[in-house]
Amino acid sequence: MNPFSSLTTVVNIKLDRSNIVILVAHENNKIVLINWLSQKLKPPHVALVPSPGLGHLNPLVELANQLIVHHNFTVTFVIPNDGSCTKPHRKVLQALDPLSVSATFLPPINFDDLPEGSQIETRIALTMARSLSALRDLVKVLAESTRLVAIVFYVFGSDAFDMAKEFHVAPYLFWSTTAMMLSFAFHLPRLDETTTCEYRDMPEPVQFPGCVPLHGRDFLEPVQDRSNEAYAAVLRTSKKLLLVAGVLVNSSLDLEPNVFKALKKGRAQGFPLVYPIRPIINLSPTDGGINGQHECLSWLDKQLRGSDLFVAFGSGGTLSLKQIQELALGLEMSRQRFLWVVKRPNETAKNGTYFAPNRFLDPLGFLPNKFLERTKDVGLVVPSWVPQVQVLSHASLGGFITHCGWNSVLENVVNGVPLIAWPLYAEQRSNVVLLADDIKIAWRVKMNEKGIMESQGIAKYARGLIEGDEGKLPRKKVKELQEASKIALSPEGLSTKSLAEVAQIWKRNN
Template sequence: MALDTHGQQQNLIKPPHVAIVPTPGIGHLTPLVELAKLLVVHHNFTITFIIPNDGSHLAPQKKLLEALDPQAISYIFLPPVSFDDLPDDVMVETKIALTLTRSLPALHDSLKVLTESTRLVALLVDLFGADTSDVANELHVPPYIFFTTSAFSLSLIFHFPHLHETTTCEYRDLPELVQLPGCVPLHGRDFMDPVQDRSNEAYKVMVRMCKKYKSAAGIVVNSFVDLEPGAFKAFKEQGQGLPPVYPVGPVIKISSADGFEGNECLKWLDKQPNESVLFVSFGSGGTFSQEQMTELALGLELSGQRFIWVVKSPNETAKNANYFNVQGCEDPSGFLPHGFLERTKEVGLVVPSWAPQVKMLSHQATGGFLTHCGWNSTLESIVHGVPLIAWPLYAEQRMNRVLLVDGLKVALGVRSNDKGIVESQDIAKYVRGLIEGDEGKLLRNKMKGYKEAAKLALSQEGSSTKSLAEVAQVWKGLKI
């Protein structure tokens, strides 16, 4: 018995340890890495990242993880899973979910080792990771979800099993707006991509996953109370049946790596007037058809406004073609309109593939952001007070657009024609409106208010700082 007590004391001397499991996509890993840093620096946790492997090129993930403090944060890559049995047109969300479920045996083994060698107090997964709960429970490790997008989207996840059981049509055909508790109303057509086709495997994955959310020990959300007060209030009021929800955002990258391209962009920005430049970027995964690429180029030219555009090669088949492989871009002159680069060289800068987004958004010359409405990009804009033109492409980005345009009123939303193309003259109108129009001024002022609210939420006595401290206390066993 004495030996056992000694063993328990030994274990309590060890720092509390959290296992973090991101699902594929650099946009899922980034906020988890930033959250891990906060847990290490402010709450003395040690962390192990366990990375499921979809078999794609993992250099960006490795680079991100190698830059972390190896004393506090370690990482394991699980063996790659095979997708040979899947059709070529399988949805990204299905592949993400299957990467995880097919990695569960390997994850179980890694977690078992951690339970024996560390004081493992929690398993934290991202929004596609709910299928890990059975493994966590078997090993007596509390399963938590880090929900890396809005409380608005989380509200739909909670409500989705009910919608699934009470409707039969496709959601885009719902005649009335859907009113989620405490949220801005939205059309079914604006629901996230994987629920838009009931016959698709991705739909079945979502139904199963949403049901599992309620069995999480807690859900940590990358948003903050003053950004989405209605949704967070509703979670509290619904109480029983929902796990505790902890708003800890905005958790974003503080800086972006310096590269040659970064220096070029920043030097160019340094020469421009304050709030005069539109930053144009569609995230690590977003892609356009050649026709849409041409319209965007002509629209930027027609606007007459200054711009920095991060371009990627066009893709005719998917809007998220770069999701699993963040690829470089060939010489843009090969796919941009003839003479465009020459004609716009005085007012615009075209950057192939990548730019240091955080530095671009924090630069005083940046006056607006044309974005795909990915949540990481959205939060970065809020933290730096930059108003938006919202152009969603995939995943839950249409929901984010509804929140930004109708709810928060910090963005102009683009409209497409019958063929799904946003036309050049409309693009020019949005750009001019945001950078020099009266509406742009209103959006900018509103966004600056949220910038202050975000700063306050992250301050020492702020709501998000307190909320993360509460999670830390629960994990350490100091609060039940």
């Protein structure tokens, strides 16, 4: 209903150098109009809904900072709760401006009916779906009490797209990984219809528009078994992507120019608008619960420039006992300086600490005998956690053995460190194809027939990347991308302008 439809009295209100003419006929209409004006005077408000996992929250925290500082938004974080410890999430959120940011943790979800050994994607999807009622109640409150202009969902939030529209709020998707994987997601429903075998058995690679050819065996982990419930969850999400008003991609035109061009052309096929909004990473120092400077930074301060190899597999990545021992022997054999973040071995899962991090666990029990003693002058082994952003920005860093989680890749690119790519789960194999075959800032490790990376190979990769002539190309390429990222993130950079475009669209909403 138009609140101005039956008004006869004119009232002039001066607001932001503009004269807004409000016509008031009687008291009821006056109340309606005062409420309407009050809503318009509020700052634009965005709800951010991450998927479970601290790695999913962190980039949205930085997005919130950008919206608050540069575009005058207020933000509410709505945290679905899979039952894991929320203390790390609360610590991250408490560091934000309390005048501009609020946070609500939804009730924890029960997984008693979930089969043992289910993939993490299944658990994430169920958490999001079973949180829908509580999310709807909260969005209703936000729609009534704030100038809610958009809801930004993380991957697997697709069940809530329709719910957002119930409240006349635009649903947006924060795409936390590559534009190449977004293209894959858009085309997965068609691939599902036209392919009869398992994707890993496809004889030829698939070339999605604008992308480097991708073998089926390198597709993301949850689609490798099409009979698994994780595949059904990914497929369902892919089919709903066309419902969003836009997709904010945590990548840049410098990293994936051809993919973004192809996605723009995809508008003719009904694809939503796609915005490369920068590498969204937190570059601020963090103590991760440790007061004072972490010991690893003091150790790095004593090393020569570009001499150290950093070895870490993210917050969730885990290796088997055999693989940890081979990695230890390979680092020792390489005679390169190293900083290694070690976690307890896991024989069944490569993401064994995704939902239950192992902090400050003594590594002595499972490392090779006397390994720490033999390498004490060249290496530092740290149980479970280091301030990764500060490590990657340190002048002594010369290379990074990584699982290729996209947050780690972006942190690495802005600091210009070449990679040894060791994918473990999720979309990491696909990320490696981009990094090694397309932009060429990484070497891909090769496993033996038992799926083990042997010590001799590890030593060869480490020596080559840090001091060998063969490491010159990835070192050169990543430095070029580092400079390009500085430009993209500058006030006049393309990524900065892309986020500003989204902010202006949101400000025109409601």
